[in-house]
Amino acid sequence: MSRLDIRPFEATDLPAAAALLAERHREHRRRHPLLPAGYEDPQRALGELTAVWESEGTSGSVLRDSGEVTGYLLGAPKTSPVWGPNIWVEAAGHAVREAEHIRDLYGAAAARWVDEGRIAHYTLVPDDAALLDAWFRLAFGSQHAHAIQPVPATPIPARPGLTVRRAVRDDIPVLAQLDVALPQHQGLSPVFASGTVPTVQESLDEWEEDFDDPEYTTFVAESNGIVIGSSIGTSIEKSSAHTGLSRPDNCGFLGFAAVLPEARGLGAGRALGEAVLNWSADQGYDSVVTDWRMTNLLSSRAWPALGFQQTFHRLHRLIGH
Secondary structure (H helix, E strand, C coil): CCCCEEEECCHHHHHHHHHHHHHHHHHHHHHCCCCCHHHHCHHHHHHHHHHHHCCCCCEEEEEEECCEEEEEEEEECCCCHHHCCEEEECCCCEEECCCCHHHHHHHHHHHHHHHCCCCEEEEEEECCHHHHHHHHCCCCEEEEEEEEEECCCCCCCCCCCCEEEECCHHHHHHHHHHHHHHHHHHCCCCCCCCCCCCCHHHHHHHHHHHCCCCCEEEEEEEECCEEEEEEEEEEHHHCCCCCHHHCCCCEEEEEEEEECHHHCCCCHHHHHHHHHHHHHHHCCCCEEEEEEECCCCCHHHHHHHHCCEEEEEEEEEECCC
């Protein structure tokens, strides 16, 4: 193997790196054609990559072979304390001609990040087996899933024993309880998420203010006349987690779903997800996106069983532990 030419990424590397990103996305869409086609165009990819490069605190590395860019890696910090002293490699933040080379690029870039005290590393990786394997061999683990499926061609029928309907204002008290139930569940083993859990009163106040927002559609599931769960459908544009290469065109978003602990196992979560799929078809969307924590045993089984196919893997590594 020839000696790799790796150096810090510079602005002059953007056009060549964008061409490499467009190539990666073109291959990714062979597996997931519902992902946005526009980023197969190097100019569109250049716009996305330039935005990454111009983010505050961005740094990274580039690999050249005989003068040609064959790999790059860019990361930037996020200000939210939830993520710790972090660096994020977003969906447009890396592309390589050979998967193994991501390890060399990370080795070059991560030294600076750790020197800066940024020891919590996150990366969003397409579902490419060789590329994922290379990241896994950098001590990253699978933390979060992004997934997609087409809208149903015909309405999914209701499940026996459950009633799913649009929420009304009288449902606000239980909707507030469900808002709290989900982060409480995420804080338990084996997820151990560090997000803030709102109080029921905070959720009540928010529901009272936002219930009539036409950009969000809320469903509830009833068993024996009692509301036991809820879900929310909206446009993908409302999701800050699905942007750029991971944001399909004309797409609905399953943004929330929760079932009260005592009612889990009745199929309410699946029924609530199906309600959002049917709603998305009615709205004229082509596809639906959702995401989940891989360590959430309930959602990581429910959503693939509903037909969602993983497109991106959010991986995480904590240095020094």
